[in-house]
Amino acid sequence: MSKGKVAKDVMIDVFEFPHIPYWFSIRQAIGIVKKSLLGSEKCHHPMAVLVFDEKYNLLGTLSLKDILRGLEPKFLKPTTKAQVPSEDESGLSVLWDTLFDKGAKEAAEKPVSEVMVPAKFFVQPDDPITKAAYLMVHNDLALLPVLENKKKFVGLVRIREVFDELSSSILEG
Amino acid sequence: MELVHRENSQKLYIQLENIFKNKIGDKKWSVGSQIPTEEELCKIYGVSKAPVRAAILELVRQGYLMRQQGKGTFVCKRVISEGLLMHTSFKELMLDAGVGFSTKVLAQTVTMPVDDIDVKLNVPEDKHLIYLKRLMLVENEPVLLQEAYIPHHLCPKLLRDNIENNSLFELIEKKYGLKITKVKDYIEVVTPSADEIKLLGLSDCTGALLLEQNFYSGDTQIMYMRSIKKPERFRFLIEFERK
Numbered sequence: 001m002s003k004g005k006v007a008k009d010v011m012i013d014v015f016e017f018p019h020i021p022y023w024f025s026i027r028q029a030i031g032i033v034k035k036s037l038l039g040s041e042k043c044h045h046p047m048a049v050l051v052f053d054e055k056y057n058l059l060g061t062l063s064l065k066d067i068l069r070g071l072e073p074k075f076l077k078p079t080t081k082a083q084v085p086s087e088d089e090s091g092l093s094v095l096w097d098t099l100f101d102k103g104a105k106e107a108a109e110k111p112v113s114e115v116m117v118p119a120k121f122f123v124q125p126d127d128p129i130t131k132a133a134y135l136m137v138h139n140d141l142a143l144l145p146v147l148e149n150k151k152k153f154v155g156l157v158r159i160r161e162v163f164d165e166l167s168s169s170i171l172e173g
Numbered sequence: 174m175e176l177v178h179r180e181n182s183q184k185l186y187i188q189l190e191n192i193f194k195n196k197i198g199d200k201k202w203s204v205g206s207q208i209p210t211e212e213e214l215c216k217i218y219g220v221s222k223a224p225v226r227a228a229i230l231e232l233v234r235q236g237y238l239m240r241q242q243g244k245g246t247f248v249c250k251r252v253i254s255e256g257l258l259m260h261t262s263f264k265e266l267m268l269d270a271g272v273g274f275s276t277k278v279l280a281q282t283v284t285m286p287v288d289d290i291d292v293k294l295n296v297p298e299d300k301h302l303i304y305l306k307r308l309m310l311v312e313n314e315p316v317l318l319q320e321a322y323i324p325h326h327l328c329p330k331l332l333r334d335n336i337e338n339n340s341l342f343e344l345i346e347k348k349y350g351l352k353i354t355k356v357k358d359y360i361e362v363v364t365p366s367a368d369e370i371k372l373l374g375l376s377d378c379t380g381a382l383l384l385e386q387n388f389y390s391g392d393t394q395i396m397y398m399r400s401i402k403k404p405e406r407f408r409f410l411i412e413f414e415r416k
Binding site for chain 1 (some may be wrong): 280281282284285286287299301323332
């Protein structure tokens with residue numbers, strides 16, 4: 001398919017994204033997001049922070065959504081549904097509003113490792129772009145790490161480049 | 174009144190720092206007096222809170238100002254001696270008495286400048302930094318906890334260097350060609366954090382000695398280092414040599 005393009009042809013540099021260690025609190029991560037993502041003119045899409053361990057191995061990614069989820073009180077977390085019709089629970093958000101000031105500040109002291117999305121899926125530099133697309137679609141990811149020899153973190157594939165490549169071949173066809 | 178100039182290439186907080194320093198020098202802000210609040214300073218100089226805060230923090234660190242929780246910020250009597258400037262050659266911070274010590278690397282990774290590290294290292298807020306954390310032990314007893322922040326672009330390969338057995342200064346100077354030309358040391362007694370208490374095996378109530386060091390190569394600051402020492406048993410030794 002698409003002229004044999006592979007992950008390394010479209011990946012972007014890891015330093016395009018802010019880095020933090022896993023022991024940072026959500027509060028510290030929010031500070032970084034505000035300074036490095038929201039307040040910067042660099043084009044970061046999707047908006048995410050990369051989380052590393054003490055030896056600079058990638059552990060996971062932290063998006064704005066993950067941070068908000070981390071601030072949410074426990075009782076609002078979705079429960080696994082049994083075979084019952086789902087109900088609209090958006091009314092429950094009122095509860096969050098009344099508890100926000102106190103609860104969210106407490107929750108912000110949790111380490112980011114508790115709310116990040118662990119880096120479970122990845123591609124190798126020579127993997128075809130379709131593999132990246134497959135993993136992103138099936139696991140609801142906007143960002144996919146590229147690891148060399150399953151170990152060395154060399155770049156990131158974003159959904160926009162994957163889309164751009166695959167959609168071009170449709171239009172050209 | 175001195176004002177900030179937005180067309181000036183100098184960062185706002187540095188301009189503010191100089192303005193505030195002059196106020197202290199000219200005794201417009203006298204020793205012991207309370208300076209205006211951050212909000213008031215924002216209004217006076219028509220700037221946002223971040224540079225005002227950064228300038229104040231810097232002056233607190235340099236010993237011009239003192240913050241008192243819930244009360245405000247006050248002008249200090251200066252206790253920093255600047256008369257000790259010498260042309261020196263210096264060595265890595267050592268533990269006294271020639272004891273053999275071992276080093277444990279706790280972290281060698283990349284981070285963004287968190288809290289006020291951007292001010293301490295004088296780098297933009299979105300700059301990637303190498304973060305090193307090492308624990309020095311003497312006869313298996315932890316005595317010194319050292320954290321260093323270095324702009325990543327200066328020596329990206331430092332992430333893979335062996336910093337357990339090699340001197341960090343030697344790597345920076347010899348391998349990366351960054352000649353250290355100036356060091357500023359700040360020493361104070363602090364209440365250690367929970368993490369520091371645990372790593373150094375301190376009891377809860379003791380204070381610990383903090384040495385903060387800013388390293389420069391020419392006009393560029395290349396490293397900010399923070400060393401926390403257990404109060405008993407060992408002394409810091411920083412060697413100066415007049416050339």
